Amino acid sequence: MSETDTGKGGPEEMISCQEALEKVYEYLDGELGSPDQEKVREHVKICRNCYPLFDFERAFLDFVREKGFAEEASGELLERVHAIVREGG
Amino acid sequence: MTAPDEQRTQEFESEALPHLDALYGLGLRLTGGDESAAQDLVQETMLRAYRAWDSFELGSNCRSWLMTILRNTFINDYRKTKSRPPSVDYDEIAERPVFMDAKTTDPEGKFFARLIDREVITAIEGLPIDFRIPLVLADVEGLGYQDIADLLEVPVGTVKSRLFRARRRLQRVLYEYAIEMGYIR
Numbered sequence: 052m053s054e055t056d057t058g059k060g061g062p063e064e065m066i067s068c069q070e071a072l073e074k075v076y077e078y079l080d081g082e083l084g085s086p087d088q089e090k091v092r093e094h095v096k097i098c099r100n101c102y103p104l105f106d107f108e109r110a111f112l113d114f115v116r117e118k119g120f121a122e123e124a125s126g127e128l129l130e131r132v133h134a135i136v137r138e139g140g
Numbered sequence: 141m142t143a144p145d146e147q148r149t150q151e152f153e154s155e156a157l158p159h160l161d162a163l164y165g166l167g168l169r170l171t172g173g174d175e176s177a178a179q180d181l182v183q184e185t186m187l188r189a190y191r192a193w194d195s196f197e198l199g200s201n202c203r204s205w206l207m208t209i210l211r212n213t214f215i216n217d218y219r220k221t222k223s224r225p226p227s228v229d230y231d232e233i234a235e236r237p238v239f240m241d242a243k244t245t246d247p248e249g250k251f252f253a254r255l256i257d258r259e260v261i262t263a264i265e266g267l268p269i270d271f272r273i274p275l276v277l278a279d280v281e282g283l284g285y286q287d288i289a290d291l292l293e294v295p296v297g298t299v300k301s302r303l304f305r306a307r308r309r310l311q312r313v314l315y316e317y318a319i320e321m322g323y324i325r
Contacts, residue, residue: 121261125163
């Protein structure tokens with residue numbers, strides 16, 4: 052998949068692109084814990100195939116988090132809830 | 141109404157009711173855009189909140205307290221139906237990263253910013269329920285994997301894989317939409 056798959060130039064525990072790819076969201080969510088978080092970080096830092104993908108996924112997650120929450124006009128709900136409360140629950 | 145009741149009601153109305161639109165927004169995301177189900181969910185949430193109002197500490201975060209009640213109310217109902225067959229065939233969902241297709245035309249994912257809010261909301265609400273719920277809890281509510289696993293009463297590994305697939309599916313839907321709209325070529 053990339054030159055890093057051969058382990059060329061990296062420490063012996065360098066993970067493969069496939070492994071990094073499988074952990075991309077856990078990594079970006081900060082859910083991996085030590086030492087996996089560091090292993091992925093090391094891989095992404097030097098793998099030119101993976102770092103643009105990780106940047107892309109990070110942009111995607113930031114986007115979803117920004118847009119995923121939107122208030123919605125609750126309209127007649129306010130009246131319904133007022134009624135409940137005024138009737139004493 | 142007696143005087144203490146009146147005070148309690150006024151307190152509730154001024155503290156809790158301003159969050160109605162936010163609760164309805166979350167309700168819509170969780171129910172997949174089902175307006176009637178979301179309204180019932182918000183109403184039930186408000187009823188529970190009103191009954192439990194004495195346990196709410198004035199000055200603490202009312203919105204977050206209400207969101208928790210809404211989430212728990214929804215998840216309780218959802219869990220009851222957990223034993224049903226999966227709502228989607230997990231293996232059929234493409235997991236290919238959109239990046240692989242977009243890397244020559246838009247490697248930085250600039251097309252995301254061109255999508256309008258409604259398109260994104262519709263795409264989230266259109267996800268199959270078993271994918272949508274972990275995604276809403278993680279990306280809309282900001283919960284961690286373990287909290288989601290506890291809420292849904294499933295192993296953390298299940299949360300991971302559903303969230304992974306949910307996000308891949310969502311980005312695929314958004315990408316295809318962006319192509320259709322001419323935001324990306």
